[in-house]
Amino acid sequence: MTPKITHAEVAAFAERAVNLSRDTAIERRRQVNTLRDRLKSHIARNPGFSLVKMLHAGSVAKGTALRTFNDFDVAIYVKRDDAPVDEAELVEWIAERLRAAYKGLLDPSQITPGTHCVNVHFKSTGTDVDVVPVLYEGDADDRGYLIAKDAVDRTDWLLTSVRLHLDFVQNRKDDCPDDWAQVVRLVKWWVREQVMSSPPGDKFRFKSFMIELLCAHLLDTARIDFTDYVTALEGFFDYIVRTELGERIAFDTYYPASDLPNARVGEIEIFDPVNPANNTARQYEHRDRVRIVDAAEASLDAITEASFATTKDQAVKCWQVVLGSRFRG
Ligand SMILES: Nc1ncnc2c1ncn2[C@@H]1O[C@H](COP(=O)(O)OP(=O)(O)OP(=O)(O)O)[C@@H](O)[C@H]1O
Ligand SMILES: [Mg+2]
Structure with a gap:
C-alpha cells in the first residue's frame, strides 16, 4: 500500500465529513x-x-x-x-x-x-x-x-447584489463542475479547524465569501488544478504563502478594473465583484493576515511532509494538520 494520500482519499473524506x-x-x-x-x-x-x-x-x-x-x-x-x-x-x-x-x-x-x-x-x-x-x-x-x-x-x-453573487459562483461551478465547489468546501473546512484551535481572544478569521472569491480568482487565472484535491489544496496554500495575501484580487465581470481605487484600501484586498468600493476584507488587520499566512504555511509544509512519508500513519498525521483529527486517510 502506498503511504501517499491521494485525491480519492481526500474526496472520500469530503463526502463523509465535510459536505452537507x-x-x-x-x-x-x-x-x-x-x-x-x-x-x-x-x-x-x-x-x-x-x-x-x-x-x-x-x-x-x-x-x-x-x-x-x-x-x-x-x-x-x-x-x-x-x-x-x-x-x-x-x-x-x-x-x-x-x-x-x-x-x-x-x-x-x-x-x-x-x-x-x-x-x-x-x-x-x-x-x-x-x-x-x-x-x-x-x-x-x-x-x-x-x-x-x-x-x-x-x-x-x-x-x-446577492443575486449577482449567486450568478458569479454559478459561473465558476459551470466552468469546473463539482470540483470548484468541493475545493471551496475543503478550504472552508480547513478554516473551521483553524478557528476551533485558535484561542478565544485571538480568533482566526477567514470569511467564507472571501474564500469563494479567492478560489474564483485561482480558477480564472488557471493557477491551480481543481480536479485533484491534493494538488488543489497545496496550490491554494502555496498561493497564500507566496503572495502573503498581498496581491489585490478583483474581477472585471460587472465593472471595469478602472473603477477600483488606485491606492491600497486594506491589509487584504479582495473586492466584491459587484461593487468596486467594497473590499470584502475591509475588517481584516495585519494580525489576521499574518495568521492566515502562518496557517497556510503550516499546512503546506504538512502536505509536503506527507508526500515523503514512509508509512501511511505518518502521512495521515500530516494531513490531520490540514483537515483535522477526523481525517483517517
Ligand atoms: N463583505 C461582503 N460584501 C458583499 N456581500 C457580502 C459580504 N459578505 C457576505 N456577502 C454576501 O452574503 C453571502 C453569504 O456570505 P457569507 O460569507 O456570509 O457566508 P456563506 O457563503 O453563507 O458561508 P457559510 O457557510 O460560512 O455560512 C455572500 O454570498 C454574499 O452575497
Ligand atoms: Mg451562511
Whole structure:
C-alpha cells in the first residue's frame, strides 16, 4: 500500500465529513422556499406592502455549505423609502411584517429580531433562517444596500447584489463542475479547524465569501488544478504563502478594473465583484493576515511532509494538520 494520500482519499473524506448531505440541503431549501412563496403570495394580495421579495443568499443556495452549517441566509428586499433608518427599528419593523405574512404558518414567537437580521426558527427541523435586510430601490440586477453581518461597531451598508453573487459562483461551478465547489468546501473546512484551535481572544478569521472569491480568482487565472484535491489544496496554500495575501484580487465581470481605487484600501484586498468600493476584507488587520499566512504555511509544509512519508500513519498525521483529527486517510 502506498503511504501517499491521494485525491480519492481526500474526496472520500469530503463526502463523509465535510459536505452537507444532499437530503438535508433539499429539505432546508424546501423550508426556505416555503418562506419565499408565502411572502410572494402575501405581497400579491397586499399591494403597497413594504417588503418586496426574498432571495436565497448563503452557502446552502450556492452549494458551498458544510455539514456543520447552522444558518440559512436569505435576503429580504425592503422598499428603501418605507424603511426605518435606525437598524434596530428596521429589524423590528421587518419582523412585524414577516409575522403578518406568515400568519397561520409560523407562530409569532418563531420570528425574532436579532442584531443585524431577523431570525426565523423552524421547530420541526431546528432550521434557523437569518433574514438579512436589503434596502431596495428597484434595480434590475437586484442591487441594494445590505447590512454587513460582520459589522462590529457600526452599521455598514454595502451596495451589492446577492443575486449577482449567486450568478458569479454559478459561473465558476459551470466552468469546473463539482470540483470548484468541493475545493471551496475543503478550504472552508480547513478554516473551521483553524478557528476551533485558535484561542478565544485571538480568533482566526477567514470569511467564507472571501474564500469563494479567492478560489474564483485561482480558477480564472488557471493557477491551480481543481480536479485533484491534493494538488488543489497545496496550490491554494502555496498561493497564500507566496503572495502573503498581498496581491489585490478583483474581477472585471460587472465593472471595469478602472473603477477600483488606485491606492491600497486594506491589509487584504479582495473586492466584491459587484461593487468596486467594497473590499470584502475591509475588517481584516495585519494580525489576521499574518495568521492566515502562518496557517497556510503550516499546512503546506504538512502536505509536503506527507508526500515523503514512509508509512501511511505518518502521512495521515500530516494531513490531520490540514483537515483535522477526523481525517483517517
Ligand atoms: N463583505 C461582503 N460584501 C458583499 N456581500 C457580502 C459580504 N459578505 C457576505 N456577502 C454576501 O452574503 C453571502 C453569504 O456570505 P457569507 O460569507 O456570509 O457566508 P456563506 O457563503 O453563507 O458561508 P457559510 O457557510 O460560512 O455560512 C455572500 O454570498 C454574499 O452575497
Ligand atoms: Mg451562511
